[in-house]
Amino acid sequence: METTAKDRTEIESRKVSSGKRRLIGDRGSHFLKRMEGETGANIAACYQCERCTNACPVSFYMDVKPHQVIRFVQLGWREELLRSATIWVCLSCEMCTTYCPNEVAVAETILHLRSLAAQSTIAPREKQLAVFHQTFLDELQRFGRVNEAWLMAALNLKPGILKEKMRSGQLKTEIELGLTLWRKGKLKLLPKRCEAIKEIRDLYRNRQGDRS
Amino acid sequence: MKLAFYPGCSLEGMANDYARSILAVFNHLDITLVEIDDWSCCGATAAHSLSEKMAVVLPARNLAAAEIMGLDIVSPCANCFNRLLFSKAMIQKKIFDVPWTVTGSIQVHDMTRFLARPDMVERIEARVRKPLKGLKVVCYYGCQMVRPPRLTGFTDYENPMTLDRLATAAGAKVLDWSYKTTCCGASIGIGRRDIQESLTARLLEKARQTGAEAVVVSCPLCQVNLDLMQRDKASGHLPVFYFTELLRLAFEAENGSAEWFRMHIADPVPLLRAKDLLL
Ligand code: SF4
Ligand code: SF4
Numbered sequence: 001m002e003t004t005a006k007d008r009t010e011i012e013s014r015k016v017s018s019g020k021r022r023l024i025g026d027r028g029s030h031f032l033k034r035m036e037g038e039t040g041a042n043i044a045a046c047y048q049c050e051r052c053t054n055a056c057p058v059s060f061y062m063d064v065k066p067h068q069v070i071r072f073v074q075l076g077w078r079e080e081l082l083r084s085a086t087i088w089v090c091l092s093c094e095m096c097t098t099y100c101p102n103e104v105a106v107a108e109t110i111l112h113l114r115s116l117a118a119q120s121t122i123a124p125r126e127k128q129l130a131v132f133h134q135t136f137l138d139e140l141q142r143f144g145r146v147n148e149a150w151l152m153a154a155l156n157l158k159p160g161i162l163k164e165k166m167r168s169g170q171l172k173t174e175i176e177l178g179l180t181l182w183r184k185g186k187l188k189l190l191p192k193r194c195e196a197i198k199e200i201r202d203l204y205r206n207r208q209g210d211r212s
Numbered sequence: 213m214k215l216a217f218y219p220g221c222s223l224e225g226m227a228n229d230y231a232r233s234i235l236a237v238f239n240h241l242d243i244t245l246v247e248i249d250d251w252s253c254c255g256a257t258a259a260h261s262l263s264e265k266m267a268v269v270l271p272a273r274n275l276a277a278a279e280i281m282g283l284d285i286v287s288p289c290a291n292c293f294n295r296l297l298f299s300k301a302m303i304q305k306k307i308f309d310v311p312w313t314v315t316g317s318i319q320v321h322d323m324t325r326f327l328a329r330p331d332m333v334e335r336i337e338a339r340v341r342k343p344l345k346g347l348k349v350v351c352y353y354g355c356q357m358v359r360p361p362r363l364t365g366f367t368d369y370e371n372p373m374t375l376d377r378l379a380t381a382a383g384a385k386v387l388d389w390s391y392k393t394t395c396c397g398a399s400i401g402i403g404r405r406d407i408q409e410s411l412t413a414r415l416l417e418k419a420r421q422t423g424a425e426a427v428v429v430s431c432p433l434c435q436v437n438l439d440l441m442q443r444d445k446a447s448g449h450l451p452v453f454y455f456t457e458l459l460r461l462a463f464e465a466e467n468g469s470a471e472w473f474r475m476h477i478a479d480p481v482p483l484l485r486a487k488d489l490l491l
Contacts, residue, residue: 057395061407089404092257093395094359098369107360111260118262129403136258137266144252146221155402173405180443184475186226186436195250203269203311 013141031076039112041105046070052096052106062086063125066096066106073109086110088126131158141204144194149187152178215326216283216318218274219244220292220432221253225431225451227289228473234288234323240339240463241332245286248277253324254295255401257338262279266310275320276312284319286326288456290357290431296320298361322364324430324455328374333461336381342465343383344458346487348389350424351375352415354434355395369393378455379428382462391415396432412441416450425483426451426457442478451480461489 036043052066053059059066064084072081081087087110096106117124124130135155139146152174156162165171181187194200223231240247251274260267275296278285287293303314326332358369366372372393376386396415397408416438419427429435429452438452451473459483461468468490470481486488 057411058397058407061404072377089400089407091355091395091397091399092260093355095355095395097360112264114261115263126403132402133258133261134452136256137262140253140255140258140270145224146253146256148222148225152402170405177440177443178441180477181226181436184477186228186475188225188228192224194251199273199311200252203266206309207299 007092026085029074029076032074035073035109035112039105039108041109042102043104043109044102045102046074046104047102049101051099051101052104055099057093057095058091060087061089066090066110069110069113070104070106079122080165081113082120082122083125085125087114087117088124088129123161128161128164131155131161134158142193143191144197144200145192147188147191150191152197171183213242214244214246214283215286215321216278216281217247217295218251218278218285218287218292219247220287221256221291222289222432222436226436227454229472230288230432230435230454230456233454233460233472237456237459237463238261240460246283248274248281248285249279249303254292254299256291256295260295260298265308267295268299268302269310271296272303272312272314274311275300275303275318279313279315281319284321286321286323288323288430288432290322290354291433293320293322294356294364301363312345316486322374322430323358324374324378325366326408328377333377333381334458336378340381340383340462342462342489344487344489345383347384347458347483347489348387348423348425349379349384349428349453349458350389350419350422351379351392351428352396352419352434352438353386353392354429354431355393357431358393375428375430375455382455382458384428384458386428387422387424389418389424391418396434396437398437401437407445408437409441412437416441416448419450420448424450426453426480428453428455430455439477449478451476451478453480465489 008121032043048067048071050067056066062085064072064086069081069086090110092107092111094107100106118130132155136146136151139151139154222428253270255267255270259270285296287296297320300316300320303310303459304316353372353375358372360363361369379386394415395411397411401408427438427450430463435454442448442450470490473480481490
């Protein structure tokens, strides 16, 4: 049987909200207002044309498609969004935002959800990606610059990462990639430290003070 | 002419060859690049993934340093370029407290766009000693350099031409293709290599179908991503050049050496020799 785009949206959104059919989230339009305020994206302007999803190079890998992300925000479905793989899989390639006829900042919305998820207690659906971003910032705090070899080493030392990579066989590929890079002289072992590293560490100390 | 140079972390590590070719090219063009003193990382994807504040303040330190130097910044990395511009725009909105003074007095240039200005192209053409005749390439821009257009200022974001113009100035034959700005997926290579490889493989396949013998890029992440994909011979062979490598080759043809390309995974030397562009 053929399903129309509309059916697809409904079926998928029902699946994501774990079988329960809810019209509006607990927080109602409160979440929408908050998201609009924090991202400056006019999320309410979306009319579900799906152009964002059609432009997205990785929508195939997303559980909540870009146009559904916007719809979910309108409905106040915060939890579903923070639990989704979408917010981690998104590449920030900005195809969606660029092609939205209503100038909805879709990519910025997804990114903001990602940072909300990182600050929440919800376990990220793509753990490795979440840990990777955190490791990157940790390395930046150590040196002021980021060295690729050290970044990878530090990532592997994070709890659970190496074990997961061994299980999935990813470790083998990674060693192979590392060796290729090494042979080509692309890995530099000695990281460079910024002289004014203290300035950067101070930033980290104040990072929670967010909006002025 | 003087510019503030913000190399970015990649150019100290994986893209060290890019850095060397840039310095050589600017030297030939009589433009002095002054590296921003004690620059720090822009935060890349990680900062804006986890904390919007960090995505604004991390690049700001470098903007402030360039303002003190009084020089416009030129950025070779698409991601750094995007992040610097983002920070500059957000500082003007005054949403976050920034510990450095950034007045917005200096410009941030993407390196390809700066060099593709008509006066610069003229300068380049005047310096070319051996045009890269017969080399068929496609130019790949990726996403961060052109999008979102309201930030990057690219008006031809669907069909950007900066790299095309530069590769043409170097004498190469630039082919038209539809994948100039399709994302290569570098940002999730760690964590979801499966997704990244499906995106990268498609780009290489399309480039080959177009009849290209090489790809020209300006982003260090795109380069290593497209290049690493070809680590085993079975996945084909399509060298991925930084545009400055081609310019340098055209500028100093007789001194060209295989040594310049030793960091490439898909080795371009046989191709260049076959075209009589390298000894
Ligand atoms: S392209 Fe814009 S209007 Fe259309 S579905 Fe996506 S966000 Fe909504
Ligand atoms: S920014 Fe994210 S959601 Fe938007 S098109 Fe790119 S990958 Fe898809």
